[in-house]
Amino acid sequence: MPSPELSAVWLVRSRAVAASLRFWLLIAGLDERPRTLNDRLYLGYVLAFFALWAFALLTLLAGLGANLLVLLPLPPDRAASLLALVGLLGWALVAAWNAAKRSPLLFSDADGQLLCQTPVPRAQVALVWLVTGWPIAALPIWAAAAILGYAQVEIALGAGITVNDLPRYLLAGFRALVPVVPLHLGLVALAWCLGVYRLQGDREVRGLRLLPVGIGVLLFALLLGPGPASLPWQVLTLPLALPLGSAFGVFAWGTGVLGATVLAAAALLLLAATSRALSLSRAAQETRGLEALRIAQLTGTGEWAAEQTKRRRLGSGRSPARLPARAGAWSLVWKRAVQTLRGLTFTSAFTWLLPGTAALGLVLVPDPGARLWSGLMWAYFSVQACAGPLRQDLSRWWVLRGLPFAQARLLLAAIAVPATLVLLATTPALLLGLTSGDPVAVVAAAMLPGGAAIASGAAALDVLRRVRSSSLLAGVIPGVSSLALVLVVVALLPPLGLYLRLAAASTAAATVAAAASSLAAAALLGWSATHFLGQVP
Structure with a gap:
């Protein structure tokens, strides 16, 4: 049975999740709570339609992915693994840099009043916010993994693709997604650890943004220098290369899934330990107004959101422009x-x-x-x-x-x-x-x-x-x-x-x-x- 503190945290967070879900249901013409048989049938129709649409779109993009894999001087499985590794590494470093710059926990004004001033366990807040916000950020990563898996099928089949090959596409997408899902969750948790560590109590930890920059420069130098076949590159990227290699057939699939699951579990435990001294008030102060900006972008007031974003970006202080000023017109x-x-x-x-x-x-x-x-x-x-x-x-x-x-x-x-x-x-x-x-x-x-x-x-x-x-x-x-x-x-x-x-x-x-x-x-x-x-x- 969940603790009262966890129930309180989930109650506050579930309202925001329900509001976001309600928005997308209204966009699709669905009722928040299907009451009649027709409502349930329409819900099934909408889910089936978007599932087929997503599958058709991903298979269409698989042709571009196949052309990209053919350009690399590697077998298709190793080319897909290397491409996914470089892309996921770049995404993880950018996510870590953003987390070290601003709180990864996004609080609304209501959250700041209802939650951030209360003595709830900080670890539970961080984990609940991560688990509820992670799937939306993971959708592009999942789509890219499925595209690379479908691209391998297209390369293997060539021009003779028929409807009978549909199970091969589904199996390739499943094989690629299962290791990538926990791997991406672990990387998000590690990036959050960096941001949560910066918000420990009242102290200011400086220079954390230099850590992902330094790692990125090192990996980029290894990639362009000795190359992906070098021992330093393989050692440093092994925690990611093993799950991604299993996703595309380079390594044993079960080993990669196990490695990704262990990485995700370790990252979540590290996040829970790091966030015990998290200052929720500082996190709420850093993200004040960002939830309103996100909602504004979804509801068609993107220009207002862009103006507010510019004000926030320039409000921290900028040096005067050094452009030569001219008089008159x-x-x-x-x-x-x-x-x-x-x-x-x-x-x-x-x-x-x-x-x-x-x-x-x-x-x-x-x-x-x-x-x-x-x-x-x-x-x-x-x-x-x-x-x-x-x-x-x-x-x-x-x-x-x-x-x-x-x-x-x-x-x-x-x-x-x-x-x-x-x-x-x-x-x-x-x-x-x-x-x-x-x-x-x-x-x-x-x-x-x-x-x-x-x-x-x-x-x-x-x-x-x-x-x-x-x-x-x-x-x-x-x-x-x-x-x-x-x-x-x-x-x-x-x-x-x-x-x-x-x-x-x-x-x-x-x-x-x-x-x-x-x-x-x-x-x-x-x-x-x-x-x-x-x-x-």
């Missing part, structure tokens, strides 16, 4: 550059890299259909990237409205830096396309410089035409609609026709003429956007 460009640099994260950098990735597909993929799709994706990613800074300025419109600058300059400063970043992101595709010798790729590359300006103008026009004073007062800024994508395509048609007409005489002259006409089209879009900007109160 250049101060607007300086403001946008500072905002871009201060807001630079992995997610925001990925936003600017997406247009460049789509542009590479536009100039490198030989298939016409795929090339057309890449072009549309480039236009979509470009207008989305260019609209973000403008929408950010509109959220503080009352500040910009009082500046002594013309509206055209305000708009130009808002879209100039995003258009430049899109152009820089597409520079590799531009160079590869112009030097490829493929006529279609050359034409596509020639449209990219002017296309960046057109995308920024189209994004500005689409956003500003739907801005209303009531929405600005409420802090609701309209996003980009499909009209921006249509405007980009239509505005690129005249430069494209001009290029095709002049390309027979001189490719360089045709490129310059297309760029000039694209800038003219972008200027026209910007002028139209300025008209709508003048109507903003």
Whole structure:
């Protein structure tokens, strides 16, 4: 029978788990507690549907995994084991670094009041929070393990895959998942040990983040130097290599499962011992507001969550910007550059890299259909990237409205830096396309410089035409609609026709003429956007 303390801890945690489960049930159209036979039948239908969907998606991705395994100069089983080992090691080191930076236990405001000020056993709190939060974080790891297992089946069967091979897929996925599940649990527990040790009592343990960094540098040096066949690498990675090798057929399966289970049990015991002196109040203070941010991202208020995340990140103190400040209208460009640099994260950098990735597909993929799709994706990613800074300025419109600058300059400063970043992101595709010798790729590359300006103008026009004073007062800024994508395509048609007409005489002259006409089209879009900007109160 569980102790009263454990029952109290589980009661508090179960409310958060039930609320999260209730959200996903509502998304699927399910009742929280099925009461009728129809409710139970629908629940079974939904579970079966998502299970089949997940299996179909993983088998589809298995083809990419098989191509990746073939590229490695190893047998498929050892290649899958090495790939899983490197990926899981990288994930574990990042998780340990994050745990050493901030409390791994995420408490809501209610948890801080109901639990963190009470004398409940800290070990029970840590274990309950780990077990209830671990499965969500483990889903990508489980999916990757299943994909590698399916990839081995695809390599073994070749092109002769039929429905009769379904049991082989299921067996390969089961064989890969069983050792990976306890292994991942053990790694999560070890990462939590690092974070819990930092929160012991009132003392501040510094330098713990250097531990995963040092281990990562050592393993990376061994991987690139002596290689995975060297004795130091094999000794250091044996606790992980044995379960992963058994998952993909390198070692005996039972031995790997036993090793992963022992590792998970030892890690959980270590976490229980380390967390006895855990300061729950410090953990709640470090994670205050993060639960609300997580819920906001799930409920469609991601922009508010992103703004709050930026404030938390910059609130710890930053040194003044060292960018050379300029007077006059250049101060607007300086403001946008500072905002871009201060807001630079992995997610925001990925936003600017997406247009460049789509542009590479536009100039490198030989298939016409795929090339057309890449072009549309480039236009979509470009207008989305260019609209973000403008929408950010509109959220503080009352500040910009009082500046002594013309509206055209305000708009130009808002879209100039995003258009430049899109152009820089597409520079590799531009160079590869112009030097490829493929006529279609050359034409596509020639449209990219002017296309960046057109995308920024189209994004500005689409956003500003739907801005209303009531929405600005409420802090609701309209996003980009499909009209921006249509405007980009239509505005690129005249430069494209001009290029095709002049390309027979001189490719360089045709490129310059297309760029000039694209800038003219972008200027026209910007002028139209300025008209709508003048109507903003």
